[in-house]
Amino acid sequence: MEEQGRRRAGRPRTPLLSRELILDTALRLLDERGEAGAGMREVARELGVRPSALYNHVAGREDLIGGIRELISDRIDVDCFEELPWDEALIRWADSYRAAFAAHPPTIALLATTPLTPDSRTSLMYDAVVRALVRAGWPEERALAVIVAIEAFLLGAALDAAADPDMLDPGPRDDVREFSGAFAARKRALAAAGGGPADEAYRIGIDAIVAGLRAELISGR
Amino acid sequence: MEEQGRRRAGRPRTPLLSRELILDTALRLLDERGEAGAGMREVARELGVRPSALYNHVAGREDLIGGIRELISDRIDVDCFEELPWDEALIRWADSYRAAFAAHPPTIALLATTPLTPDSRTSLMYDAVVRALVRAGWPEERALAVIVAIEAFLLGAALDAAADPDMLDPGPRDDVREFSGAFAARKRALAAAGGGPADEAYRIGIDAIVAGLRAELISGR
DNA sequence: ACCTGAACACCGTTCAAGT
DNA sequence: ACCTGAACACCGTTCAAGT
Numbered sequence: 258m259e260e261q262g263r264r265r266a267g268r269p270r271t272p273l274l275s276r277e278l279i280l281d282t283a284l285r286l287l288d289e290r291g292e293a294g295a296g297m298r299e300v301a302r303e304l305g306v307r308p309s310a311l312y313n314h315v316a317g318r319e320d321l322i323g324g325i326r327e328l329i330s331d332r333i334d335v336d337c338f339e340e341l342p343w344d345e346a347l348i349r350w351a352d353s354y355r356a357a358f359a360a361h362p363p364t365i366a367l368l369a370t371t372p373l374t375p376d377s378r379t380s381l382m383y384d385a386v387v388r389a390l391v392r393a394g395w396p397e398e399r400a401l402a403v404i405v406a407i408e409a410f411l412l413g414a415a416l417d418a419a420a421d422p423d424m425l426d427p428g429p430r431d432d433v434r435e436f437s438g439a440f441a442a443r444k445r446a447l448a449a450a451g452g453g454p455a456d457e458a459y460r461i462g463i464d465a466i467v468a469g470l471r472a473e474l475i476s477g478r
Numbered sequence: 479m480e481e482q483g484r485r486r487a488g489r490p491r492t493p494l495l496s497r498e499l500i501l502d503t504a505l506r507l508l509d510e511r512g513e514a515g516a517g518m519r520e521v522a523r524e525l526g527v528r529p530s531a532l533y534n535h536v537a538g539r540e541d542l543i544g545g546i547r548e549l550i551s552d553r554i555d556v557d558c559f560e561e562l563p564w565d566e567a568l569i570r571w572a573d574s575y576r577a578a579f580a581a582h583p584p585t586i587a588l589l590a591t592t593p594l595t596p597d598s599r600t601s602l603m604y605d606a607v608v609r610a611l612v613r614a615g616w617p618e619e620r621a622l623a624v625i626v627a628i629e630a631f632l633l634g635a636a637l638d639a640a641a642d643p644d645m646l647d648p649g650p651r652d653d654v655r656e657f658s659g660a661f662a663a664r665k666r667a668l669a670a671a672g673g674g675p676a677d678e679a680y681r682i683g684i685d686a687i688v689a690g691l692r693a694e695l696i697s698g699r
Numbered sequence: 700a701c702c703t704g705a706a707c708a709c710c711g712t713t714c715a716a717g718t
Numbered sequence: 719a720c721c722t723g724a725a726c727a728c729c730g731t732t733c734a735a736g737t
Binding site: 366367369370377380381383384387388391396397398399400401402403405406407408409410411412413414416417425427430432433434435436438439440442443445446454455457458459461462464465466467468469470472473 | 588602609618619621622628629631632633634635638648651653656666675678680683686687689690691693
């Protein structure tokens with residue numbers, strides 16, 4: 258990092274690294290350089306240390322990614338379930354969930370595909386949500402499905418947000434008239450209203466899901 | 479593959495490879511061995527060929543993955559938009575979309591994070607969906623947001639389906655009573671009804687989204 | 700306990716040489 | 719045009735040696 262002179266082998270008098278320092282550095286590099294910046298070797302280089310030194314503090318790359326996930330997940334708001342009606346709380350929760358990951362776009366693709374090792378904080382979050390759903394009248398055996406469905410949408414929306422905004426651009430061609438028209442119309446509407454296509458799709462989707470869930474709960478299913 | 483004797487260098491009398499053969503083989507290996515089986519070297523080995531030989535037919539790994547995506551996407555049903563009301567068609571489309579990827583679980587994580595190079599078939603699909611939505615009364619500038627929202631959910635649900643069914647298992651602990659209870663209740667309900675947790679969450683989610691969209695369209699919004 | 704240094708077993712990709 | 723063979727520039731990870 259700032260060290261200049263070559264360090265001799267052997268244990269340093271005071272530790273150079275810690276799990277926390279490694280995770281913070283990895284997340285920062287991820288933000289600065291994208292997915293490529295989060296390798297064991299890159300993190301080590303940034304810390305002015307040999308790659309093998311990291312293994313004294315993290316179990317390996319998978320553990321590193323899991324640690325980053327926890328760092329980000331800590332930003333998710335679960336208090337809302339104690340303060341708001343279940344449907345409003347669900348939206349508040351989803352919004353903060355999305356915001357937490359949207360603050361670190363390059364992490365999304367990385368975290369999305371790394372299976373999560375269940376940690377206690379995540380379980381506490383699920384507990385809060387389940388409690389609110391059951392209290393609101395959802396059958397206990399269906400509560401998790403509701404949560405998983407919303408998380409699926411959040412994950413997909415986060416991946417979408419991390420992608421190129423012009424991803425769908427059909428380009429100049431005349432065999433997809435309606436599609437081209439809709440693409441141009443969306444562009445105009447977004448330019449006038451502000452915000453990006455991913456934000457708009459997220460808002461439509463989360464509102465639709467929660468509205469649909471509300472209707473299902475009322476109708477008895 | 480079946481060849482035994484070492485081939486001499488130089489162009490073979492009849493080509494050993496083709497783009498199609500390479501893509502088919504890669505998809506098969508992906509299914510058989512998981513994400514690890516789709517490397518350039520693995521595909522080459524399976525075809526009894528040197529890795530560098532593949533570059534005569536595909537541009538590289540990214541092109542390979544893009545080709546696999548197209549192979550799978552061809553299974554998505556878009557005819558339903560000409561035959562059914564928009565909301566029913568949306569569900570039919572989503573179901574076939576999901577089924578296409580669910581048939582190849584290991585591909586999902588791979589495809590989810592590889593940015594898609596817009597090909598013409600995908601654009602044709604979007605065109606069909608936009609046409610149906612606009613015909614049903616959706617504002618042209620909002621049609622794409624509806625599609626993107628549903629695709630986000632599909633992508634997330636597909637990732638979820640590819641994950642470990644017991645992923646959320648809180649294990650034995652007494653500080654998340656409601657969560658543990660819901661987990662056990664879900665397990666019992668699924669054992670009785672059949673199907674996996676991912677299927678249940680998908681069904682709840684897609685039905686809720688489309689119900690919410692239907693309500694939004696009717697209410698004018 | 701916690702670092703260096705050297706090694707191992709992998710990747711994807713390039714390119715000259717051969718037919 | 720389409721393959722082999724050798725190389726290059728990467729990965730994550732292990733482990734003995736040093737303090």
